[in-house]
Amino acid sequence: MSKKATKGILLVQLGTPDSPATSDVRKYLTEFLMDGRVIDIPYINRTLLVRGIIAPTRAPKSAKIYETIWDKETGSPLMHYSIIQRDLLQKSLGEDYHVELAMRYQNPSIENALKNMEGMLLDSIRVIPLFPQYASATSGSVIDRVMELIRKWNYLPNMSFVSSYCQEPLMIETFADHARQHDIAHFDHIVFSYHGLPVRQLGKVDPTRQLSCPEDGCDSCKNTVNSFCYLSQCHATTRAIAQELGLEKEQYSICFQSRLGKEPWIQPYTSSLLEDLAQKGKKKLLVFSPAFVADCIETIDEIGVEYANEFKHLGGEEVQLVESLNGDPKWIEALKHLALNA
Structure with missing residues (x-):
């Protein structure tokens, strides 16, 4: 029994x-x-x-x-x-x-x-x-x-x-391990693409409703961890993975995908970053999607297909998605x- x-x-x-x-x-x-x-x-x-x-x-x-x-x-x-x-x-x-x-x-x-x-x-x-x-x-x-x-x-x-x-050590190590399955030195730039949110939702974590958030976040949320600020935690995850991989700040960028509607969402948008990187002559990108712990339509198709095709249309050559955590x-x-x- x-x-x-x-x-x-x-x-x-x-x-x-x-x-x-x-x-x-x-x-x-x-x-x-x-x-x-x-x-x-x-x-x-x-x-x-x-x-x-x-x-x-x-x-x-x-x-x-x-x-x-x-x-x-x-x-x-x-x-x-x-x-x-x-x-x-x-x-x-x-x-x-x-x-x-x-x-x-x-x-x-x-x-x-x-x-x-x-x-x-x-x-x-x-x-x-x-x-x-x-x-x-x-x-x-x-x-x-x-x-x-x-x-x-x-x-x-x-x-x-x-x-x-957002900074759970074993989770960070797993993302880094999956990146190491690729030749990181082969890529011109590392991209951390997170699911986006309307900017107005960032300020709603303040009960007084007095917090006004810029579209790309404030300096505080980019450098410290706020327990209820999504943008702050995205930056914290990025910093932790970058540190685990020994990346310098100029080697990677953070962006946000899956925008809906015309109102401002958190920026920079992934599409805008791809255009900027292509203009700077970057050809090969390694892309993390650390908002997802399992591969799904947002990683497999949106990044692996849609953004890959978009980047190639802009003059890039390769977009390699880092596998999500899945069953590791x-x-x-x-x-x-x-x-x-x-």
Whole structure:
């Protein structure tokens, strides 16, 4: 008879469509973009924008891209690697722990994952959003949803949340190890491309709403670590990986991808940086995407295909994506550390 688990770990990724069919992609995009922490505008405006414009127009285009990265047996890369991470972490933690995987949007849902855990009468649950850098639209949304659901339980286990781990040593080492799989000296420049955010969301971490953030961040957030400033933590991750690899400041740049709409997002944009590097005569780029702990549409297609083609059109020769953390044993050890330590 197996030992009863007493502690729960809930890993939460962003999400993925159930299939590359346009209808499933539309459903995923709608749930994702209707989250008030993702598009933080009034509900009626958000509904008109998402359901009336973005989801109907983007779903067919995104579906075609998903088809190119979808595996007939394992599905989306994000789901495939997330399941591997869950299973390896479960094996590493042992039978005292029960590890669940959920997606913030679509399946497996946070609601169903928590229902599974509720019936186990666990003493404690630790929630680990699979986003190294805290943002209200990612980790904040996960924590918000978990709290919304868990408060309905008749018994409440000890709850804890890992809101950010932008400088987790084993995670940094894993990214560096993956870069070393390539001949770093072969490349003219190193690029750290993070998922973007609207600039207005940076200032919202200030409860007084008096913080005004410039589009490329303030000097403070570029040099110190603010526990709730996404941009600050992106710079912190970059500095840590660069230090691990022994890079000088002039050898690398930071930028932000996946912009949506016309309002200002965090800059420099990845497209703008590629143009600037091409004008400076850079030909070969090694690109990290450290906002993601598993390869997905944003890394495999947006960087590996879209930005690679864009850079070549500008006169560049090569864009090499550094593999994400995926199922690397050292990353699993990092997850174990996050599961066991506050």
